[in-house]
Structures are given as C-alpha cells and as structure tokens.
Amino acid sequence: xxxxxxxxxxxxxxxxxxxxxxxxxxxxxxxxxxxxxxxxxxxxxxxxxxxxxxxxxxxxxxxxxxxxxxxxxxxxxxxxxxxxxxxxxxxxxxxxxxxxxxxxxxxxxxxxxxxxxxxxxxxxxxxxxxxxxxxxxxxxxxxxxxxxxxxxxxxxxxxxxxxxxxxxxxxxxxxxxxxxxxxxxxxxxxxxxxxxxxxxxxxxxxxxxxxxxxxxxxxxxxxxxxxxxxxxxxx
Numbered sequence: 001x002x003x004x005x006x007x008x009x010x011x012x013x014x015x016x017x018x019x020x021x022x023x024x025x026x027x028x029x030x031x032x033x034x035x036x037x038x039x040x041x042x043x044x045x046x047x048x049x050x051x052x053x054x055x056x057x058x059x060x061x062x063x064x065x066x067x068x069x070x071x072x073x074x075x076x077x078x079x080x081x082x083x084x085x086x087x088x089x090x091x092x093x094x095x096x097x098x099x100x101x102x103x104x105x106x107x108x109x110x111x112x113x114x115x116x117x118x119x120x121x122x123x124x125x126x127x128x129x130x131x132x133x134x135x136x137x138x139x140x141x142x143x144x145x146x147x148x149x150x151x152x153x154x155x156x157x158x159x160x161x162x163x164x165x166x167x168x169x170x171x172x173x174x175x176x177x178x179x180x181x182x183x184x185x186x187x188x189x190x191x192x193x194x195x196x197x198x199x200x201x202x203x204x205x206x207x208x209x210x211x212x213x214x215x216x217x218x219x220x221x222x223x224x225x226x227x228x229x230x231x232x233x234x235x
Contacts, residue, residue: 073202079111112227
C-alpha cells in the first residue's frame, strides 16, 4: 500500500548502500532520530579510547641506587684498604664482588701500584705485558685494573662462578680451570689456597682472616712492607 509519505524503493537502496543517516525523502522524518543518536553518543561518553601509557625506562643511576655495592671487608691490610673507594668503582665497572677484587690485589701486590714480578707482571693486579695495548700505561691504577679485572671476570665466567677456580685461572691461565687440581702448578695451588680462604672469610663478615694472617707470615710480609712505604701510609 502507498501514500504520500511512502518512501520510494530507490531511496531505500541508496541509504542501504551508503550507510549513515539517510537523506532525500527520509531526511524530514528521520532527522530527529539522527541528531538524537549523536547527542546520546556524546552524553554516554563514547570517546576515542586512549592507549595505556608505558612506564618510563629505569635509568642506570636508579638501578645502581637500588642495588648498592657490598661493603669492602675490614679483614684486608691497610695497604689494600687505601684503595677501598677505587676498588668499589673498579668492581662495579667489571661486575665483580669488591671483596674478590680486593683479595686478588691483596695477594698480587698488597696495594703497591709499582709492583713488578720476576715474570714481568706489573702493577696492582700484576697484569702480564701482553694484556696491554701500545697506548696503555701498565702502572696507571685505572688501566691496570681495567685489564686485570677483565681477565678475572672472564676467569670467573669460565669457572661458572666458583671463586676458587676463578682465582686459579687468574694465576695459572683460564685453561687450568678444566684441569684436576693435581695438575696445577704448585704456585697456582698455593694461590687458590690463599685466595679462596681470604675471600671466604672476607665474604662471611668476619672481623679478621686467619688465612690472610697465614699468608702474611709466609710470603706476604715483605710485599706489604714495600707497598706500605710506597703509599706513604703512617704506621
């Protein structure tokens, strides 16, 4: 049935193909409906959703603040304690425990930056010449620490975190880590004995190290006396 308000079929076809509010014959009767729908849309608060804001990345300074370095043990001799602040810095840069770094310095040089071995090892960490570049000053403390602690870190990684094996690798070469201890050189066996004992006592929070005292009475006294004089530490 048709009337003067009937909608032509062509108009309905146009509406269904384009979508949205119809025009032409349907506009007068449906104008109120379209406007009402738009007003309801905004009244109900349908707005474009906002993407969640990601948390800003944590800066390195915040990471360091939330993970403070372990304090240096008091068991080490005054000559090594002289370098306490630098040991903390060097250990942080190398990703090592400061007490392990101090243990190596204790046995290697007792804190003497000019120490030199008969084999040609130099400086605080007694680094062999082939670890330096032509532009390096082997006796500069920062440079000596950079080269020596890089080797210590690699030794610790090869030892899967075992400090005794890492110390043996530092003294005898990383390759010895895979050998039975009976195959280590006598010097390397002594080094692992001294170092592992000192490090264990330093890490435990002990007030003194019996292994360090033992080392001093057997081979460390003259080394520390030389370091003491070199650094000008008051008695």
